[in-house]
Amino acid sequence: MVNSALERNGIWIFAELQQGKLANVSLELLGKAKEFTIKQDSKLTAVLLGNNVKGLAQELIFHGADRVILLDSPVLAEYKTRTYAQAIADLAKEEEPSILLFGATSLGKDLAPRVMAKLETGLTADCLELELDENGILVQTKPSYGGNIMCKIICPESRPQMATVRPKVFAVPPRDEKLSGEIICPNITLHDDKQVSFVSRVQAVLEGPNIEEAEIIVAGGRGIETEDNFKLMEELAGVLGGCIGVTRPLVDAGWAPHSLQIGQSGKTVKPKLIITCGISGSVQFSVGMQKADCIVAIDKDPDAPIFSIANYGIVGKIEDILPNLIKTFRT
Amino acid sequence: MEILVCIKQVPDPTVEVRIDPKTKNLVREGIVGVINPYDKNALEEAIRIKESQGGKVTVISMGPPQVKESLREALAMGADEAILLSDREFGGADTLATSYVLAQAIKKLGKVDIILFGKNAVDADTGQVGPIVAEKLGLPQITFASKISVDGNILLVDRHLEEATETIKVTLPAVITACKELNEPRYPNPLKIMKAARKEITVWGKTDIQVDAAKLGLKGSPTCVLEIFSPSKSTQVKILNGSPEEASQALFTVLREDKVI
Ligand SMILES: Cc1cc2nc3c(=O)[nH]c(=O)nc-3n(C[C@H](O)[C@H](O)[C@H](O)COP(=O)(O)OP(=O)(O)OC[C@H]3O[C@@H](n4cnc5c(N)ncnc54)[C@H](O)[C@@H]3O)c2cc1C
Numbered sequence: 001m002v003n004s005a006l007e008r009n010g011i012w013i014f015a016e017l018q019q020g021k022l023a024n025v026s027l028e029l030l031g032k033a034k035e036f037t038i039k040q041d042s043k044l045t046a047v048l049l050g051n052n053v054k055g056l057a058q059e060l061i062f063h064g065a066d067r068v069i070l071l072d073s074p075v076l077a078e079y080k081t082r083t084y085a086q087a088i089a090d091l092a093k094e095e096e097p098s099i100l101l102f103g104a105t106s107l108g109k110d111l112a113p114r115v116m117a118k119l120e121t122g123l124t125a126d127c128l129e130l131e132l133d134e135n136g137i138l139v140q141t142k143p144s145y146g147g148n149i150m151c152k153i154i155c156p157e158s159r160p161q162m163a164t165v166r167p168k169v170f171a172v173p174p175r176d177e178k179l180s181g182e183i184i185c186p187n188i189t190l191h192d193d194k195q196v197s198f199v200s201r202v203q204a205v206l207e208g209p210n211i212e213e214a215e216i217i218v219a220g221g222r223g224i225e226t227e228d229n230f231k232l233m234e235e236l237a238g239v240l241g242g243c244i245g246v247t248r249p250l251v252d253a254g255w256a257p258h259s260l261q262i263g264q265s266g267k268t269v270k271p272k273l274i275i276t277c278g279i280s281g282s283v284q285f286s287v288g289m290q291k292a293d294c295i296v297a298i299d300k301d302p303d304a305p306i307f308s309i310a311n312y313g314i315v316g317k318i319e320d321i322l323p324n325l326i327k328t329f330r331t
Numbered sequence: 332m333e334i335l336v337c338i339k340q341v342p343d344p345t346v347e348v349r350i351d352p353k354t355k356n357l358v359r360e361g362i363v364g365v366i367n368p369y370d371k372n373a374l375e376e377a378i379r380i381k382e383s384q385g386g387k388v389t390v391i392s393m394g395p396p397q398v399k400e401s402l403r404e405a406l407a408m409g410a411d412e413a414i415l416l417s418d419r420e421f422g423g424a425d426t427l428a429t430s431y432v433l434a435q436a437i438k439k440l441g442k443v444d445i446i447l448f449g450k451n452a453v454d455a456d457t458g459q460v461g462p463i464v465a466e467k468l469g470l471p472q473i474t475f476a477s478k479i480s481v482d483g484n485i486l487l488v489d490r491h492l493e494e495a496t497e498t499i500k501v502t503l504p505a506v507i508t509a510c511k512e513l514n515e516p517r518y519p520n521p522l523k524i525m526k527a528a529r530k531e532i533t534v535w536g537k538t539d540i541q542v543d544a545a546k547l548g549l550k551g552s553p554t555c556v557l558e559i560f561s562p563s564k565s566t567q568v569k570i571l572n573g574s575p576e577e578a579s580q581a582l583f584t585v586l587r588e589d590k591v592i
């Protein structure tokens with residue numbers, strides 16, 4: 001493998017903690033990066049910073065890390081941008097990984113550009129896809145212009161090649177206690193940033209479902225027709241871990257509050273998945289949801305305009321389709 | 332208070348950009364340039380801090396000459412001074428090269444207390460320039476600010492995160508990035524628009540700030556765009572046939588394959 005960029009110290013992923021637990025996105029990164037390191041016969045390293053987090057290092061190994069670099073110190077108890085960035089950049093300068101990945105979470109987006117600036121390299125934000133070419137060049141796909149355009153970006157010469165990757169685009173690899181790896185605790189100097197201090201944190205509580213931020217929406221229209229069908233719709237949303245939305249006629253009929261209305265005179269939503277049930281697909285409704293990543297339409301009328309913007313369609317009656325969907329998705 | 336706001340001119344985000352199928356480039360004709368929406372929140376906050384604490388607000392932007400229009404709009408909103416960083420060699424810059432030029436210009440300006448950015452620009456959607464400039468200036472950063480209270484040289488800043496709201500205390504000088512929850516940007520009043528039209532806008536090229544030519548523009552950009560394309564928006568719906576059970580199972584399978592669920 002001549003010139004493989006992965007010959008430098010393989011791939012590193014930053015293991016993010018969310019309230020003392022490993023963030024799912026970090027495990028997702030391990031899963032994706034492992035495909036690359038296996039293919040190029042290289043090493044996968046997770047970098048874990050925190051206070052009293054040794055136990056989590058082992059978890060990273062069970063999810064595919066060949067090696068965990070662990071910095072465990074009271075100085076790292078609260079996340080501070082400069083303290084973390086300095087430590088990670090120092091480690092990366094020492095070992096020169098070929099690729100360094102972060103989750104595109106609020107923490108990842110705060111930290112990664114700071115590390116990138118210290119290493120004077122390239123960073124691609126918010127990636128939806130990663131591919132590795134035969135020379136070890138990471139081809140990174142990211143959305144631009146609010147998702148209207150996709151870009152493939154590379155960082156041909158500078159190292160490491162850095163990216164933040166959106167949560168949930170890759171699968172969490174299975175946990176396997178038979179996997180083994182090495183945990184190393186390098187002795188580097190940590191710099192506590194005294195110019196900033198953490199004051200408080202209030203976990204977000206949603207007052208009623210916030211459909212604007214929902215990742216999955218099951219939306220119902222006039223085709224819902226009966227109370228029983230409405231209940232099926234709610235049940236499907238529950239099974240998928242999403243919330244419900246409605247068209248204007250259902251609000252007018254008093255079936256749902258205006259806060260759940262999607263469309264021109266309602267909310268604009270951009271979930272990962274929207275399943276419309278008995279919605280014809282008027283423009284006034286569609287403008288509020290056509291940016292959804294995936295649109296599934298269920299309607300008894302095969303000519304309903306909703307099918308012209310949907311990715312997938314099922315032609316049938318709500319009362320026939322929804323009970324089956326609930327059963328299928330529940331398993 | 333010396334307050335600096337970095338603003339970027341972006342194509343009007345309410346107009347959908349498209350790719351020309353022939354040239355494979357973005358179609359920009361007819362799309363006007365506007366101030367990046369979050370940069371307006373940053374500017375609004377800067378003006379409010381000046382109004383309560385006294386001081387001066389300077390807006391700064393790197394871009395081609397037509398960015399002057401956006402700088403004028405910023406003056407009309409209430410900024411005191413505007414600087415345009417414009418030079419052929421600044422062109423084609425990625426976030427690292429852009430931040431380099433901004434940081435060098437800010438160094439030339441001397442003392443600043445607060446530097447505000449938008450949380451991200453809505454065109455390239457990266458959100459990196461604020462933190463990179465902060466790094467280059469050796470300053471702390473508070474990203475995603477949704478509320479700022481000033482107490483002497485200390486700021487209490489609320490951060491609007493996906494999963495929580497966090498409050499951070501920072502001693503100035505510092506870099507802050509703004510999200511839309513921070514405030515409601517004002518409209519320029521007619522009198523200020525007239526005044527702004529007559530106001531001088533400082534233009535600095537590469538010889539006006541201390542720069543290393545190798546770190547500018549395309550040359551100074553580690554990343555490059557390989558390809559742009561339209562996301563595969565199905566104009567072609569896939570109808571899942573069969574009995575309700577079969578269709579349900581088929582839907583489950585395709586959603587899994589597409590990594591939607
Ligand atoms: C200024 C203005 C603003 C508006 N703003 C909004 C807005 O914000 N949001 C909004 O939603 N609307 C809005 N509207 C209304 C909009 O024009 C449509 O009237 C509305 O979206 C239609 O809702 P629908 O799809 O639920 O009903 P319909 O158009 O009646 O569609 C019902 C669908 O259900 C199907 N169906 C019926 N029975 C069944 C069954 N048993 N199983 C399966 N399918 C079945 C039918 O085939 C049909 O396709 C606005 C209108 C105006 C003029």
Ligand SMILES: Nc1ncnc2c1ncn2[C@@H]1O[C@H](COP(=O)(O)O)[C@@H](O)[C@H]1O
Pocket residue numbers: 337338339340367369370391392393394426429433447448449450451452453455456457458459460461
């Ligand atoms: N060319 C530029 N000139 C001035 N400020 C910029 C420029 N590019 C980006 N910024 C600032 O950096 C923020 C983040 O931009 P970005 O990293 O491109 O998403 C923007 O909201 C602006 O405040």
